[in-house]
Amino acid sequence: MLEDTPIKKFDANNDPAKLARIGVHVTKRLNANPLVQQVEHADAQLYLYQGFLSKADCKTLIKKIDADAVPSTLYKGTEQAGFRTSYSCHLNRWDTFVAKVEARMSDVLGIENDYAETMQGQRYQVGQEFKAHHDFFHPSQNYWEQEGPSGGQRSWTAMIFLNEPEEGGATEFPHLGLGVRPQAGMMLMWNNMNLDGTLNYKTLHTGTPVAKGVKHVITKWYRQNNWLEINTPKDS
């Protein structure tokens, strides 16, 4: 597993104080929502929202993913054959349907939607998987030079399962001893940081191989800073 050499000087793009504030704010909001269920664990903050999307909304998103999906990629310098074998696509945040889904997701977490990167849709067919990884950025990796200034560290992840493969495809957190079986319309959310804003290595997770059927998900990664503002060209 990737461990980071301790960060020697303060890095404003990976600011534990800011990440801690986000973590506390989001957990307060989720704990106060009767539709959200906490997956109790001493080492991480994980939550489920069953039936967040209707079957019809799931279908609409699946169609969009199937229309645009291309082989998934990994960050430069971290590519490894067979590591992420799914197909994926970016979902257009200006599409009115996608925008509505995103606004609802961000409202549940209580994070301004502009803090989120472009949402991704993913499809796993039989044998396809996403091996164990962290969603947070490893500041010791080369990609951080580019990703740091373009929104900062990733704070929370929100994922929605759009269907149910007949076998396999669970999202597993090996260090937490937890596995989440896909349920159509269910949103899974977790904090990639500890409550003190430091990287939570125990959030290592894997999209296990689909054994039968197909799995579609959408994934949304929130950043420490306003991602959209930073990534919008000034003349547009």
Ligand SMILES: O=C(O)CCC(=O)C(=O)O
């Ligand atoms: O598909 C899954 O179960 C996990 C997906 C994931 O970890 C990601 O998109 O970052």
Ligand SMILES: [Fe+2]
């Ligand atoms: Fe992930």
